[in-house]
Amino acid sequence: MPLDIFVPYWGDPALMRETIDSVLAQTSDDWLLSVVDDCYPDQHVAQYVQGITDDRVRYVRNATNQGITENYVVCRDMATEELLVFLGCDDVLHPTYVETVLAAHAAHPEAAIIQPGAVVIDEHGTEITPMTDRIKWRLQPQGDERQVLAGEELAVSLLRGNWLYWPAVVFRTERIRAFDFRDGLPIVQDLALVIDMALAGDSLLFDPHVCFSYRRHTASASSASLFDGRRFAGDRRYFGIALELMRARGWKRAERVLRRRLISRAHAVSLLPTALIQREFAAVKPLLTHAFQRTHTPKETP
Numbered sequence: 001m002p003l004d005i006f007v008p009y010w011g012d013p014a015l016m017r018e019t020i021d022s023v024l025a026q027t028s029d030d031w032l033l034s035v036v037d038d039c040y041p042d043q044h045v046a047q048y049v050q051g052i053t054d055d056r057v058r059y060v061r062n063a064t065n066q067g068i069t070e071n072y073v074v075c076r077d078m079a080t081e082e083l084l085v086f087l088g089c090d091d092v093l094h095p096t097y098v099e100t101v102l103a104a105h106a107a108h109p110e111a112a113i114i115q116p117g118a119v120v121i122d123e124h125g126t127e128i129t130p131m132t133d134r135i136k137w138r139l140q141p142q143g144d145e146r147q148v149l150a151g152e153e154l155a156v157s158l159l160r161g162n163w164l165y166w167p168a169v170v171f172r173t174e175r176i177r178a179f180d181f182r183d184g185l186p187i188v189q190d191l192a193l194v195i196d197m198a199l200a201g202d203s204l205l206f207d208p209h210v211c212f213s214y215r216r217h218t219a220s221a222s223s224a225s226l227f228d229g230r231r232f233a234g235d236r237r238y239f240g241i242a243l244e245l246m247r248a249r250g251w252k253r254a255e256r257v258l259r260r261r262l263i264s265r266a267h268a269v270s271l272l273p274t275a276l277i278q279r280e281f282a283a284v285k286p287l288l289t290h291a292f293q294r295t296h297t298p299k300e301t302p
Contacts, residue, residue, distance in 0.1 A: 002056075003031045003098050003170070004084040006075035008068060010037075013044040015090035015215070018125075020049065020057075022093040031098045034078060037061040038071045069181050069189060079173045083114075088167030092121065092213040100211045101170045104146060111148055111205035112175035112197060118165040118212040130216060131270075135263065139163040141206045150203035152251040155195055159242060159254055161263040166190035168212040175202055188238045195242060199249060232286055235264055236295070244297040258295055265292075 005023055009016060023033050035049050039062055049059040066074060072086055083105060097116070104114050120133045139161040141147040149157060158164065175197065182192045194204065239258050246254040268287045275283040
């Protein structure tokens with residue numbers, strides 16, 4: 001049962017080649033690789049992929065630029081196998097990644113989502129431990145064994161603090177196709193999708209075995225958006241949507257977590273000194289707003 005590996009491509013060709021090479025270096029041969037180029041204005045990756053003499057590898061270029069979320073949809077709709085992953089075009093699979101996630105699926109075929117263990121690397125491939133990720137690792141299920149989370153337990157765990165590493169997450173294809181990506185939430189769409197799946201009864205398997213390197217850039221979309229307010233505005237918008245969903249389901253513990261959103265608020269407060277030191281004065285108000293404004297559902301007036 002091959003793992004369908006999709007790489008929605010838009011980015012640094014050199015890092016993309018490293019990503020592709022990490023797929024080719026897998027200890028398991030049970031995979032298919034599809035590079036879906038979203039009209040990146042450079043032909044190096046196309047030439048590189050088309051030069052690979054392996055029938056498991058294919059290159060597809062979109063007719064027009066779709067944007068990251070729509071490119072995920074393109075990839076999802078192309079899937080032919082039971083399991084798929086949206087691999088980031090600058091992330092790196094460890095050689096045992098495919099072996100690990102397929103073994104996890106075999107042990108828990110009921111799980112619609114698999115999150116394996118991940119480390120973080122910088123632009124140069126050096127392993128780093130930013131504060132953000134140290135917190136994520138503490139929020140993840142603890143212990144050396146695989147754990148399955150579902151229902152309100154899964155919602156509470158992720159809404160307390162999103163510990164997912166989206167480009168490493170494997171989905172059962174039939175289940176992810178049952179859901180739409182929520183519009184207007186490009187930075188928190190992973191959380192929104194998994195919460196929707198949890199509400200529908202799907203479970204998540206966490207496998208602590210580290211087999212993935214997530215690349216964190218200081219100029220990434222999620223990092224750059226912190227100081228201009230987009231990230232936290234998107235968080236608050238989604239928290240409001242999720243609050244309404246939790247109320248409707250009667251998940252009181254999850255509702256309380258959303259009301260408090262302690263970790264998200266603390267994150268905003270922690271950025272204030274940096275904003276002041278770097279003279280990002282326009283960021284101060286959005287950070288304070290996020291830290292102290294209560295969570296509202298879309299039907300409530302702030």
